[in-house]
Amino acid sequence: MKARWISLSPLGYHHLIISHLRDREYELALSVFYSLHHRHIPVEPWLYDILIYVLSEAGEISTALSILQSDRKSTRLNSSHQYYL
Numbered sequence: 001m002k003a004r005w006i007s008l009s010p011l012g013y014h015h016l017i018i019s020h021l022r023d024r025e026y027e028l029a030l031s032v033f034y035s036l037h038h039r040h041i042p043v044e045p046w047l048y049d050i051l052i053y054v055l056s057e058a059g060e061i062s063t064a065l066s067i068l069q070s071d072r073k074s075t076r077l078n079s080s081h082q083y084y085l
Contacts, residue, residue, distance in 0.1 A: 010036075010041050010042065013032060013035075013036055013041060014043075014044060014047050016032055017029045017032050017033055017047060017051070018047075018050065020032065021050065021051070021054045024058070026054075026055065026058060026060065026063075029051070030063065033047075033051065033067075037070070048067060048068075051064070051067050052064045052067055052068055055067070
């Protein structure tokens with residue numbers, strides 16, 4: 001995308017992460033996810049939910065817990081979020 005000078009919106013980055021997860025490209029998904037934090041782009045609560053679920057299913061429990069902690073630190077959790085790992 002950089003070679004073609006295509007820029008993504010915040011929602012576009014979210015969909016890029018989802019497409020990497022769908023293709024089981026977890027390292028690429030996490031790379032884009034962490035770049036959102038580095039660029040101070042807000043992460044939607046549903047993306048945290050999907051990341052935690054998919055990574056837990058893939059056996060990446062420590063990474064899922066790390067994302068859960070970053071979700072709590074960002075204060076985006078509300079009372080409806082409940083995680084059971």
